[in-house]
Amino acid sequence: MLRGHHKRYHKLYLYSFDRKHPALHEIDDEDFIGCWEEDGLAIVFFHKPKDALLDRLAKELGLTIEDRAEVSYDEWSEGRKISCLKFGDIVLRPVWEEGPGLKFDPGVVFGSGNHPTTKLCLSWIYKLWQEYGPFEKVADLGCGAGLLSLLSASLGAQVLAVDFNPLCVELTRKNLALNHLEHRATVYCEDVKKLVPFEADLVIANLFKGLLLDLFGLPSFWQNRYYLFSGFSPAMEKELREALWPKARIKGREEENGWVIWFVENEV
């Protein structure tokens, strides 16, 4: 995430380590963006090349740097531009855009507002608020950059957010704090499945198909009423629909650029 004098992202320098280590989160360097952890591995991100610093650190910590890469922020964002997002009278702006509304640092994790699934989730959160809301408690499962939590908190919900990638947790907390909404959310660094059961009026899960199937199969996951599910393509819907039935009913569906969102009501 953006720290110190950095106001936006241009080039990214990535270093992949063979395993995670707490010290990789505490690197004291003005160009440090953050440390991504997944499946026991760690990738550290910088605004500038840091070979000497990281070679030294790897030696001190007994780690191996397995890969180094330089990519533009546009490439990293898969060519999808990060810009203002508007839902009714609510505007979410990347920190480098001047103007009123909610501010966010898009970071280098998923969910910076430029992916169709994030946009679909945001627009459905807003829409559901108009039709069914307000929602007192919202769960954001796999919070990424935290925009779904941010919008829900700004609409007045108390949010439970979770992601197993510490960089997502850090960025979600930062994005809430940028808007003075940190008191409206608890952000956990944990596996989603370990958080079940939880209580929420609206559960939002923009996750991959395998994890959605796992969650659908947990009876204690179905103790809430309204759910938004995204992160899958039309080709995956049949399998997901079969796993859903007869627990819950799809009340709404939208598709954008090959991605789907479902609004589901649990009628049990």
Ligand SMILES: C[S@@+](CC[C@H](N)C(=O)[O-])C[C@H]1O[C@@H](n2cnc3c(N)ncnc32)[C@H](O)[C@@H]1O
């Ligand atoms: C598709 S992204 C969605 C991000 C954000 N909610 C959005 O809609 O833009 C999925 C997120 O779920 C997280 N994730 C994937 N599997 C997870 C698991 N088992 N437990 C916790 N988080 C997980 C990933 O780290 C990633 O940030």
